[in-house]
Every structure is written in C-alpha cells, then in structure tokens.
Amino acid sequence: MARLMNIGTPPPLRLEVNTLDASSQVPPPPQRPTPLRALGWLGLFALLTIVAQFGYMYGLDRFYALDSLPTEQKAERMKELVTSSFGLGTFYLLQVAVLLPPLLYAANFPEQRWTRTLALNPVPWATLGKWLLLGLVTMTVVSLVLSQFEVDEEPFMQQFLKDPHWLMLLAASVLAPVLEELLFRGYLFRAWRHSRLGLSGTLLLTSTLFAWMHALQYSWYGVAQIFCLALLLGLARERTGSVLTPIAIHATQNTLASLFMLLQ
8 A cells, every 4th residue: 555655646846957947047247347457458548549649640750751841840740630630530540440459358258248348238219319318408508507608719629620521520420439438438337336436436537537538629618518428428328227328429419519510
C-alpha cells in the first residue's frame, strides 16, 4: 500500500528553473563613469581641441603660404581666415572628427554600449514638442530681460553676418549641438548626476563649463544667455531621460538665431 501511495505522488515542481529564467530577464543597472574619470577625459578633450586648433592653423599657414608675408600681415591674414564663417565651419568639422571617437570610446563599457551611457533613448514626439516650445518661450524671456542692458552686437555674430557660409550654418545647427550635448548633457551629466553633486550641482557645474567654453566667442550678454540655455538643457535631459531632447532644443535655438540674424 505504501508503495502504491508513493507511486501516485506527483513529482515536486522545479521552481528554480523559472526563477533563473525570470532573473535573467532583469536588465543590469546602468554603468556610469566616475567623476574623476570624467574630469580626466574632459582634460584630454580640451588638450585635443588645442592640438587640433594649432594643427588647423598650421595647415592654413602652409596652404595659403603665409610665411611669405611680413609678421604683422601674416597675423592679420591668419585671424581673418580663422574667424571667417568658412574657417569656423571647417574647424568645427575638424573638432567633431577629433573629439567624437574618443568620446564614444570613453562612454563604452564592456557590458554597456555608449548609446546607453550617453542616454540616447527615444523620446515621444509630444514630449519633445513640449520641451521645444518651453525652450523657445524661456529663451525669449531671457533675451527680453537681458536686452534691458546696453550691450554691443556680438563680434562672433558680426563676423558671421559679414561673410555667411553654409558650412558655418551646418556647424551651428547640427555639428555643435550634437557634439556639445553628447559631451555635457550626455557623458558629464551621467558621471556627475549620481555623485555628491546631485542634480543641482551637476546642473550648475555643466552649465558653468558650457558657458565658459563660449566665453572667448561672446560678450557677457551672450555668455549669460548660454548659461541659462545650459540650465534648461540639463533639466530637459533630467526630465526626459534622454540626451536627444537637449540636442533638439540646442539645434533649434541655434538654427533660429542664425536665420533671424541673416534675415535682419
């Protein structure tokens, strides 16, 4: 009788197999570059930019045979070439070619692709449209407030209007927004957001560095606008969880500003 009862007893369920299957579907936590690692890469990017600038000037010197000119004329001619719309647009192309590969390498981890590190996540069109509208309204208000102060026209924009070139418009509308947002709101934001800086510290630090990077091109009026824009871009990155949102806002702002100046 005991044997018959044992035969009729169903075998135990193997729950451990289902447990393993369920746990294998849980995605691993995102990997983040450490704050010090991010600072190190930022220093390398700055060094590469300086090297690229000197290399670009050396190429201009050789191509236009500036050595045959007197020292003062050579300096004036070099400044004219570098600050022209074509020269700035060409340098932006060189800058993207020099900085983008190491940036993607720094953001790539053995178990995580650079697309996740840089938060290249899809954003619903409705959400993107709301942030674009918010960006336009915010920067319009900032411009109206800052316009109450007496400021001269930006030399950088004066040079662009003096000799407009499609390559400069491409750089301002596409190249600069993509590269700068991948660096500041992508890599650096990922590294510092969950450190002791928190959200407020990360917004202030990335926005300050972003504005300081443009200090040589703009007056205090332009730098103040850029700082306010950077705060908005950081908030967009935080709220939507994607760097595509600040890229879209940045590109829209630059495109509209360039077209507005050209149509004046």
